[in-house]
Amino acid sequence: MSKVGSSLYSRLHGIFKQSPINTVKPAKTISQTKSKKFVSKSKESKASSASAVVKSSNDAKGTKDTKLTKKVEKFKRSCESESFRQVHGLYSAFIRRLREAKKFSVIDEVLQHQKKFEDIKSEDFVIRMMLLYGYSGMAEHAHKLFDEMPELNCERTNKSFNALLSAYVNSRKVDEAMKAFKELPEKLGITPDLVTYNTMIKALCLKGSMDDIVSIFEELEKNGLEPDLITFNTLLEEFYRRDLLAEGDRIWDLMKSKNLVPNIRSYNSRVRGLTRNKKFTDAIDLIDVMKSEGISPDVHTYNAFITSHRGDNNLEEALKWYSEMKEKGLTPDSVTYCMLIPLICKKGDLDTTVEISEEAIRHKVLSRPNMFKPVITRLISEGKIDEATQLVKDGKLQSYFRHLPELSTGEKKTSSSPVEACLLDDEESA
Structure with a gap:
């Protein structure tokens, strides 16, 4: 454990005690009420026409449901192949498409189908299913699967426990993640490791609870663990994202005092914070520091500048960073094009x-x-x-x-x- 200064808990408390994180409140859903419409006898012909439209709509929906059923059955048949089951990307892509279509019952059907295979005895295979549930916002299903693991002759370890926490975090159910974190380790004889704490720090950053973050750090230290680069990168991203630049800089200094070397993710979080606050000179100076430490800017670094200039409708500067990105041999991504194409079109250069x-x-x-x-x-x-x-x-x-x-x-x-x-x-x- 580092001897630099006072304890990690004290130093973090000193950083944060006067700078609470403002929790980002989710937008309220505005419920829409439908007014009742009374149709007179003179409008019966229109009602009949509307009925025909509804019937047509139902027929179209039935056709789509039939196509979906065929795709699901085809995927389940493909799962019979052991080599197919080893390709994680195939599962992720298919579940993602179902998730975007809001077919949650079908997601459960597909993942429940996996229990028929011998792979279900492998913890890694079960973890994949739990994470897919989590990415689909179905953390309760992941928890149910976690509880069923002994019945499936699958050993539960820290890895599957951490996957459960990740499923809750990816479903943005922080309170449930905290409940599992507090109750399950003692109940199941599982000792939280650094991955566990890093997952919970991510969860608490989503919640915006500074006291809980400090408490987690204190517990991490008491259990003889040292925060790693992932720990600090999670905090840096959160603080710079919330435009708490001074606090983020203090976290940066604390990270370096622990002899941890910032990587490209660390620098990109800081660059995004600076460009979002229009501190372009500081951001450019930071890139020079990166290069001096042997770290080359990546597409995310350049996107930080493009995004900020796009917000100012400054096409000239946005195109300058886009051109430099390409000159460095980097391939623009969807963020790059989403920023540039509408802006260029708006400026009239068709x-x-x-x-x-x-x-x-x-x-x-x-x-x-x-x-x-x-x-x-x-x-x-x-x-x-x-x-x-x-x-x-x-x-x-x-x-x-x-x-x-x-x-x-x-x-x-x-x-x-x-x-x-x-x-x-x-x-x-x-």
Whole structure:
């Protein structure tokens, strides 16, 4: 344990006692009430017409449900192959699509199906299922699976306990994670390790409870554990994200006093905090420090500058950082294009917008809402239908457009052209 200064608890308490984190409150859901409509006898013909529309809508929904059922059955048949079950990405991709379509009962069906295989006796296999439940916001299902592990002849260790905590955190159910953290270790004879504490620190950062974070650090220290780079990176990201720059800098100093060397994630958190607060000179100086320590900026570093300049509608500066990113041999990601394409289109440079849109498609970047919509709308408005259609066709080569709409729960509108179809796809994509 480091002897620098006083205890870790005291130093953290000194950092935070006058700078409480303001909890970000979730937006309130506004319930919508539907007014009752009374139809007179003179409107019976309209009611009949509406009934036909409803019937058509139900038929369309039935067709989609049938397609979904076939896809699920095909996936379950594929799971019969041992080699298929070893590919984690296949499971993650399929569950993600179900999650985005809000098919939670189907997610449970698919994951429950895995219990028939011998792999269920492997803790790593069960952990994968628990984490998939967590990413789908179904932490209670992950907990149920954790409780069933002895019946499945699967050993429970720190690894599966930590996976349970992660499932709660990824479901953003912090109170439930804290309850499990406090009650289960003693009950099950499990000793929390550093991964356990790092998971709980992440949870408490989401909650914004400074007292609980300090308490976790104190407990971590009392149990003979030392915070690692993951511990500090979690805190740095949270403090700089909340624009608590002074407190984040103190955490940075404490991290270095523990002889921990900042990595690219550490620096990117700090760069984002600086650029978000328009401290561009300090951010550039920090990049020079990074380079002097042998750490090269990555796409996330450049995106921090692009995002900030995009917020100021400063296209010139945004394009400067975009160009430098490419000069360094880095491949822009979806964040880069989501920031640039609408901004360039807004500024009126349609040719450059089309060029960068085509580049995004070549890189097979996952489309986000309104990424391509502005440029396609602009092309249509200027009568450049062929260019718009070509962009649509190229964009539809991406798996995002090819698969996700098939799992959409909403009824898609009919359209008379591939251009309009793409706009509908883009609105339904999230």
